[in-house]
Amino acid sequence: MIRRTLLASLVATALAAAAAPGIDRARVRRSNGRIDSVVASIEAAARSLAGDEAVPAGRPGARRVVTVSLPGAAWDEAAVDAVRLASPAERTLTLRYRIAGGGRRSRTVRLSDPVTTADGGPIELDGGGPHVLALSLRGGEHRRRIVVERVPAGA
16 A cells, blocks of 8 residues: 555656646746737837827827736746836837746837837836836927836825
8 A cells, every 4th residue: 555655656746747847838938928918018008109199399298008017926927027128229118027047038119209218227127016107208399209117106
């Protein structure tokens, strides 16, 4: 009886060890999918702003608010850390991130209008969220731009 129990536990351990790499790949794949949906929602808001009219003089321009949640450590998702949203070039918005235990990755959105962050530096997104981002159309008729900023919690 003890042999059967021992044999059953050894077989169960071997099966779990064999399945672990596949489970980890699936967790990373799911986290990448969630990041893709975050980038898609930011891109949709930015493209929607780009289609708006020019900013009237002395008035605030159009604004879109996007709420995003990042993947957290769970049995079905790999944790994402070191998330930064930046504008490395005039018409480019890049989300750089690292999935726990892996290398750095990035997703880039190219836009028709210039885009920048509010202070010119990267926006750090830490923790699962939710994180609220505001995209605003600013500037005059000839020099309009999309400005991305993080909305403080509770604002």
